[in-house]
Amino acid sequence: MGLTKSEIFTDVQNEIASLAKAFAHPARVAILHQLFKSNSCICGDLVDEIGLAQATISQHLKELKNLGLIKGNIEGTSVCYCINEERWEEMKEIFSSFFNQNIKTNCC
Amino acid sequence: MGLTKSEIFTDVQNEIASLAKAFAHPARVAILHQLFKSNSCICGDLVDEIGLAQATISQHLKELKNLGLIKGNIEGTSVCYCINEERWEEMKEIFSSFFNQNIKTNCC
């Protein structure tokens, strides 16, 4: 086994899980932190700032890009990565609905 | 390899990643959904409502409990699980700071 049974869950549940995976590794959290605060969002700078190999950072960037949370812009030989603001807002909405549910019963 | 290098990241980055893992599997999202909306939060009910084996649900509940997001209350032979509201609010604050950062530069 070890295979997530996506088909038994709702679309919303699966989407929350997919998006949460983006934040479920500190390297990706660090990348996102960097993209928010830094003036330079060049891939190579991220490799320098975060202490992981270039191949590893590239892989994490790919995952974030696949989820639509960041965009990449080719500038000559380097690539500039930025937060995809529209998708970021969409993501925030999804988590907001999940986080702000009302508790019906709480017996503990 | 395959070992996350936690020591090169900040405490905040590691905590966000740990908490995000709670939501990074649809079964745990489904469990939390159920605890919010349901009148009954008995472990056995969760097993019935979500289509996974009892051992699997128990394991997911344990992870949520380890993160402090839920509490378990023994009632005879069964166990009632509920959202830990204080911790839930704390978690929301942590994600809120992360989600609502200001973008300094956005060149894409």
Next chain:
DNA sequence: TTTATTTATCGTAATATTGCAATATACAAA
């Protein structure tokens, strides 16, 4: 006490994720 019920844990198999060296690709500069 015996039996049934409920949940937790153990052991195991399978898939997923992480990390990186090596290499490929793409473009710029000489």
Next chain:
DNA sequence: TTTGTATATTGCAATATTACGATAAATAAA
């Protein structure tokens, strides 16, 4: 064209996660 620079991809090894049957533990009911 050749060389250098930056990023992506491939292949592989190692750890982590997921799932569940079997079983243990704890309590309730008979």
